Amino acid sequence: MADDEKDEQSTFPTDETETNKENDRRDERSCRVAYVFNEELIKLSDELPKIKGRASIVHSLIRSYGLLSKMRLISPHKAKLTDILLFHSSEYIDCLQKLSDEDDDEKWMEEAETFGLTYDCPAYPGIFDTASYITGASVKAAQALSHNYADVAINWTGGWHHAKRDEAAGFCYINDIVVAILILRQKFDKVLYVDLDLHHGDGVEDAFCATSKVMTVSFHKHAPGFFPGTGSSDDCGMGKGQYYTVNVPLQDGMNDENFVSLVKRVLGTVYKSFKPQAVVCQCGADGLDGDPMASFNLSTDALVDSVQFITNWKLPLLLLGGGGYNMANTARCWTAITASVLKEKLPSDIPEHRFFPLYGPDYELTTSQGNRIDRNKDSHLQNVIAAVDNRLLHGSKS
Numbered sequence: 001m002a003d004d005e006k007d008e009q010s011t012f013p014t015d016e017t018e019t020n021k022e023n024d025r026r027d028e029r030s031c032r033v034a035y036v037f038n039e040e041l042i043k044l045s046d047e048l049p050k051i052k053g054r055a056s057i058v059h060s061l062i063r064s065y066g067l068l069s070k071m072r073l074i075s076p077h078k079a080k081l082t083d084i085l086l087f088h089s090s091e092y093i094d095c096l097q098k099l100s101d102e103d104d105d106e107k108w109m110e111e112a113e114t115f116g117l118t119y120d121c122p123a124y125p126g127i128f129d130t131a132s133y134i135t136g137a138s139v140k141a142a143q144a145l146s147h148n149y150a151d152v153a154i155n156w157t158g159g160w161h162h163a164k165r166d167e168a169a170g171f172c173y174i175n176d177i178v179v180a181i182l183i184l185r186q187k188f189d190k191v192l193y194v195d196l197d198l199h200h201g202d203g204v205e206d207a208f209c210a211t212s213k214v215m216t217v218s219f220h221k222h223a224p225g226f227f228p229g230t231g232s233s234d235d236c237g238m239g240k241g242q243y244y245t246v247n248v249p250l251q252d253g254m255n256d257e258n259f260v261s262l263v264k265r266v267l268g269t270v271y272k273s274f275k276p277q278a279v280v281c282q283c284g285a286d287g288l289d290g291d292p293m294a295s296f297n298l299s300t301d302a303l304v305d306s307v308q309f310i311t312n313w314k315l316p317l318l319l320l321g322g323g324g325y326n327m328a329n330t331a332r333c334w335t336a337i338t339a340s341v342l343k344e345k346l347p348s349d350i351p352e353h354r355f356f357p358l359y360g361p362d363y364e365l366t367t368s369q370g371n372r373i374d375r376n377k378d379s380h381l382q383n384v385i386a387a388v389d390n391r392l393l394h395g396s397k398s
């Protein structure tokens with residue numbers, strides 16, 4: 001049978017002896033971390049227009065710190081069409097495939113508009129294969145958690161949170177996050193989604209706004225004219241999903257201390273009221289100081305500490321990438337998160353490796369905070385927390 005039809009069961013050693021042998025129980029010291037990658041995934045991800053070469057830079061830094069030998073390496077394959085269609089409409093996927101195959105049939109060009117495949121989100125040749133491979137990696141990571149093969153699973157090429165059921169958006173074509181959550185939902189009754197990217201995780205929020213089985217919590221910049229424009233604290237889901245959507249809208253100049261205390265305060269309340277059985281966290285790094293988005297003042301510590309807070313819950317956790325346009329800082333951030341999950345202390349000096357020159361002039365692993373004016377008034381942050389408490393308290397009554 002074809003490789004991608006192989007029953008997923010056969011991918012992970014499921015017999016107890018195998019997993020028990022490899023300290024199956026998550027103990028205090030560390031947990032079992034699965035890292036999904038192969039050369040094909042890195043090569044295809046490197047082709048993504050706005051983050052050319054980023055996948056290699058991230059993977060090379062993780063490898064140069066010797067972290068690969070401490071993780072369970074899993075080789076992914078392209079997502080099956082049936083997995084992609086768990087979320088996306090077949091009309092949209094058909095059009096994406098046709099445009100990606102350079103099918104110059106006029107018919108598809110006209111439809112392109114309907115499916116968001118336009119100038120600001122072009123379906124460039126090969127995009128369908130790339131997006132399918134990335135989605136397959138997030139699916140494989142989710143399956144590693146569902147099969148109890150790992151406690152934490154990582155796909156730094158994933159995290160494309162803007163893609164809608166039948167529309168590409170914000171340079172996201174297939175929403176690997178939604179597909180991965182739907183896979184996790186086959187095993188876990190309640191899944192928590194956390195979005196740390198600078199941008200609102202609108203595609204994931206939309207997908208689950210009407211269900212109480214998936215709670216989405218997004219921390220993001222929310223300002224006039226800033227993409228995607230949604231994500232105000234008023235968004236609260238609808239129907240059965242009411243109160244299972246939480247948004248934390250922020251202004252420019254957000255610093256580590258306020259960001260991390262907000263994350264801990266909001267997620268602490270969410271954890272107590274929602275009681276998730278699994279967590280998916282999008283770790284977009286475009287909120288870091290030094291990113292071309294030039295919005296927040298965050299250092300890598302802010303994202304590391306936020307993810308560590310979630311890791312401490314000791315729930316099955318899927319970590320995904322996302323935005324991050326300063327390649328070296330994004331690699332620093334996701335390497336530091338990987339080490340933190342492994343409870344590995346890394347030397348601050350960047351090891352000599354293929355991309356070493358990118359890390360000048362300091363050649364250090366962690367970055368410092370920016371000093372952009374902080375537009376976040378304490379009163380606003382207090383109001384956001386009150387709104388979240390109100391909603392979750394209200395929600396937990398229902």
Ligand SMILES: CC1(C)CN(C2CCCC2)C(=O)N1c1ccccc1/C=C/C(=O)NO
Binds near residue numbers: 050162170322324
């Ligand atoms: C084209 C890129 C993706 C890159 N970019 C910057 C960074 C560096 C130079 C331009 C953007 O603002 N983009 C966007 C353009 C239109 C809509 C959305 C985005 C970004 C989405 C995002 O990051 N979500 O998490």
Ligand SMILES: [Zn+2]
Binds near residue numbers: 284286323
């Ligand atoms: Zn972003």
